[in-house]
Amino acid sequence: EAGVAQSPRYKIIEKRQSVAFWCNPISGHATLYWYQQILGQGPKLLIQFQNNGVVDDSQLPKDRFSAERLKGVDSTLKIQPAKLEDSAVYLCASSERLYEQYFGPGTRLTVT
Amino acid sequence: EDKVVQSPLSLVVHEGDTVTLNCSYEVTNFRSLLWYKQEKKAPTFLFMLTSSGIEKKSGRLSSILDKKELFSILNITATQTGDSAVYLCAVSYRGGTSYGKLTFGQGTILTVHP
Numbered sequence: 001e002a003g004v005a006q007s008p009r010y011k012i013i014e015k016r017q018s019v020a021f022w023c024n025p026i027s028g029h030a031t032l033y034w035y036q037q038i039l040g041q042g043p044k045l046l047i048q049f050q051n052n053g054v055v056d057d058s059q060l061p062k063d064r065f066s067a068e069r070l071k072g073v074d075s076t077l078k079i080q081p082a083k084l085e086d087s088a089v090y091l092c093a094s095s096e097r098l099y100e101q102y103f104g105p106g107t108r109l110t111v112t
Numbered sequence: 113e114d115k116v117v118q119s120p121l122s123l124v125v126h127e128g129d130t131v132t133l134n135c136s137y138e139v140t141n142f143r144s145l146l147w148y149k150q151e152k153k154a155p156t157f158l159f160m161l162t163s164s165g166i167e168k169k170s171g172r173l174s175s176i177l178d179k180k181e182l183f184s185i186l187n188i189t190a191t192q193t194g195d196s197a198v199y200l201c202a203v204s205y206r207g208g209t210s211y212g213k214l215t216f217g218q219g220t221i222l223t224v225h226p
Contacts, residue, residue, distance in 0.1 A: 004154075031212060042116070042200050042216030043155070056213055091154060101214065103154035 002026065004104035006092050012110045018080040021107045025073070025094030031055075033101060034067055034077050035091040043091055049075065082111045114139040118201050118217035126225050129191050133220045135201030136183040143206040145177055145184050146214065150198040158186070158199075191224045198222075 005024040013019050025032050030051050035043035046065065048056040051072040060067070064083070069075040079086055089108050093101040115138045125131055135145065144162040148155035159168045161177035161184060168175050172191075177184045188195055198221050202214040 033214075040218070042118075042202070042218050043214075044216070045213055048213060050212075095212070100157060100160065102157070105153045 004092055004094050004102055006090075006104040006107055008107055009105060010108050010110075012112065013082055015084055015111050016081040018078065019082055019109065020076050020078045021090050021092075021109075023075045023077070023092030023104060025075070025092070026096075026102055029094035029096050029102075030072070031095045032069055032075050033093040033095075034075070035093065037089045037091055037106070039088070046077070079109075082109075084111050087111045114203075114215050116201055116203055116215050116217035118199075118220050120220060121218065122221040122223070124223045124225065125191055127192055129224075130187065130189045131191060131222060133186040133188075133199050133201075133222070134183060135186070135217055137201075137203050137217075138182065139203050139205070139215065141206040142179075143204045146202045146204065147175055147184075147186050148200040148202065150200055150219070151196075155200055188222075191222075193224050193226055196222060196224045 004026055007022050011019055032049045034046045036046050037043040046060045047067045049069040052069055065079055067077045087110050089106040091106045092104045095101045117136050119134045144160050146160045147158040149158055159175045164177055164179040172189045175186045198219040200219045201217040204214055
């Protein structure tokens with residue numbers, strides 16, 4: 001079974017630029033999550049999708065972050081404009097059953 | 113505010129040692145506690161604990177949950193250099209708008225020297 005795919009794996013941008021990350025979940029997984037993991041901390045949930053719909057985006061900084069899940073499969077997470085404190089690893093996860101999440105390799109973002 | 117706190121933050125041991133990692137939590141609508149291992153990439157699932165006092169084992173790893181005292185421990189016996197990683201504890205929620213959400217602790221960095 002193929003795992004969760006993410007791209008790009010690494011991205012370096014300057015502050016105030018825009019960036020987008022892509023995630024392809026495991027086939028058949030209805031639930032998709034985006035996490036932000038700052039160095040030395042555990043992952044923090046940004047947004048959770050159930051099929052096309054948003055279940056929880058309470059910790060998403062909506063003034064600069066946006067996310068969508070096209071046709072209930074792939075998802076993109078965008079940051080516009082980026083700030084220095086957005087430097088982190090962005091993890092995508094998917095699950096079939098709600099409590100067993102499978103994580104992708106992550107995108108390491110550096111904002112200079 | 114929901115909290116998941118892990119201790120110690122880092123641990124350095126030698127191969128063959130036994131280690132115990134701790135996770136305490138204060139959350140509303142608790143459903144289960146999960147342990148993940150994170151090497152230089154994505155977290156990989158180790159255990160999910162829902163009931164108090166029932167030990168889960170996988171090889172040299174074992175874990176138990178105490179729902180009265182609100183903590184869990186992860187034990188690793190006869191450690192190997194391949195056990196070096198960040199160990200993450202997370203809690204999941206019973207229902208409401210947090211259904212399916214995971215709240216993670218900050219992780220314990222384990223380093224095993226040969």
